[in-house]
Amino acid sequence: MFLVDVENTLEQLTLDEKVKLLAGQDTWGTFAIDRVGIPRITRYFEQTSDGPHGVRGTSFFNGPRGMLLPSATAMGATFDTNLIHTAGELLAAEAREKKCHVLLAPTVCIQRSPLLGRGFEAFGEDPWLNGTIASAYVNGVQEHGIACSIKHYAAHDQSTMAIEDDVRASERTLREVHLLPFQLAVKNASPWAFMMAYNKINGVHAAEDPWLINTVLRQDWGWDGVVMSDWFGTYSTSESINAGMDLEMPGPSRWRGELLSWAVMSDKVKKPTIDASVRNILKLINKVQPWKDEAEVEGGDTQRKRDLCRKVASESIVLLKNERNILPLDPQTKQTYGLIGPAICNPAVSGGGSADLTPYYISRPLEAIIDVVGSENVKTAIGCQAHLFTPQLLADTSVPDTSEPGYLVSWYKEDPIANPNAEPLASVTTVQAQMYFADNLPEAVPKAYWLQAQTIYTAPKTDTIEIGLCVLGKGKLFIDGQEKIDLYNSQPLKTLQTPMFNQASMEVTTELEVKQGKRYRILVYLQNEAAIAGLDALNCGGLRVGCCEKVDLAAALAEAVELASQVDVPIVIAALNSDFESEALDRTSLALPLAVDQLIEAVVKANPKTETGNAIADILFGKTNPTGRLSLTFPKRLEDTPAFLTFGKGEQEIHYGEGAFVRYRYYEKL
Structure with missing residues (x-):
């Protein structure tokens, strides 16, 4: 039974209510309109969750564990649509267990260069392979009432500061290569949502490109789902919605809300345009809600799920x-x-x-x-x-005064070092060594806070180890009460991308002589205030603790x-x-x-x-035959790749000079 009568509800909604529905309320959810029975798209009705190799849920910090499939590139190497369909069903079960209704996956952009940072999220370099595997993935997920938001539409083939990239490509190049995987997925699986790319294409941001959204996607391909932005990937008010982008994420809105209401009143955006986008949102709600009344799904860490992950991994090996x-x-x-x-x-x-x-x-x-x-x-x-940052300190840890693995995290409204008698506002335990406090914090935590995260490390052997710390904010690391790392009073100049979406500081390490079986108390002290004071002095806060053998x-x-x-x-x-x-x-x-x-x-x-x-x-000892096929080309030299001269950050304009001859196609035409 559908929750929303779409056309009747549209007639009842006010302009302000319609505008509310076209942007997020918070990081993962949209607004509810209780007056007409529209549920909030969030944890208890419909929430989005990142993919594509598992379902994280809605929390960066302390979210639920999940089943982690092999990378999309490995899935592509199986060349097995039936297997990937089954993997999609596993992801749907994971999503339903976590009350997620929209999986932000799969990624079908082309691995134009082997240097692409998000290349592991894509199925391969061939558009037909990408689209075919994506179709199986989407069908497996959506057959169980979970929406896929296929991404990133389109030509999102570089990762570093993609917001500034302007892809220059001919229509033939776009249609035969970079749009084809999406077209195949629309034809064979019809994803219920599309996520737009950050970059521009031929001078126009994808999220406000009427040719890309209205002409190609909706008119040429006949698709009628929800078009949503990537997170913070909206750059305009009138242009984006007039182009057909329905939903700005995340909230609170930067470009819609009151700005969109003014755009309608000033006739820069027509009311039928608003209605069309709201209609798409309501139709999506109706697609994902019916499964709520079905029987419970297989939950947690089960042997069947493990066997499937192992099978995908084994069959992906080349x-x-x-x-x-x-x-x-x-x-x-x-x-x-x-x-x-x-x-x-x-x-x-x-x-x-x-x-x-x-x-x-x-x-x-x-x-x-x-x-x-x-x-x-x-x-x-x-x-x-083989690391840039010490591997996260997860093994051989325990929450103080317990035998449970992980860390004890406590928040304070005053400095617990300056006032040792300060009482924590809230405390939780976590098994994460990288803690990005962007969400899921206890209600008692204020906007500005101090924090202590501590664990007991039991040395597995006598050795010299390195312990590392990165912080988002200002922090220090103590071992058995002695200060070992100071990222509170000063922080190193950044020379490379850092964890937590490049927001963390550079890592600083300290050496420690440890004896087998001895326990060491590691404590991180953090204030969520920028190391360099300014207008945006406060941030969400974060820390990362690493450890490795010296x-x-x-x-x-x-x-x-x-x-x-x-x-x-x-x-x-x-x-x-x-x-x-x-x-x-x-x-x-x-x-x-x-x-x-x-x-x-x-x-x-x-x-x-x-x-x-x-x-x-399994492969080494003959239990499984290595049936995987290369889903991408491994060049002998970087200079031999067709995108060599045009991949990177030399200029914001990225000319797809290889045209339709991407990766292996280029070598075949020589």
């Missing part, structure tokens, strides 16, 4: 070469295995930004391979470090080489993590992090027999 038939390995044969590389214990499970979430579990290669061959046959060597790179490399020469089967696992691949952060080279390339070369020389998690073990 075997490039199998010289001398080394694979599959026989676990029954008595031989030793050397696991080499920093990813063996800290696997890269996701890129950063909107795609990030706290997973139910992480499958680590070391544990997975030990499960197959036994710990007595496995030796390890880190070989090098590594002498030369000694670590030598250890890895020695291990490789001693074992029967050396296995090097190399990866990029969210430090290098993230929203708002494009890469600058094809190189693997730091000394990883050097590590691989050295190990191969030491033992020429060289080869995540459970899926890797």
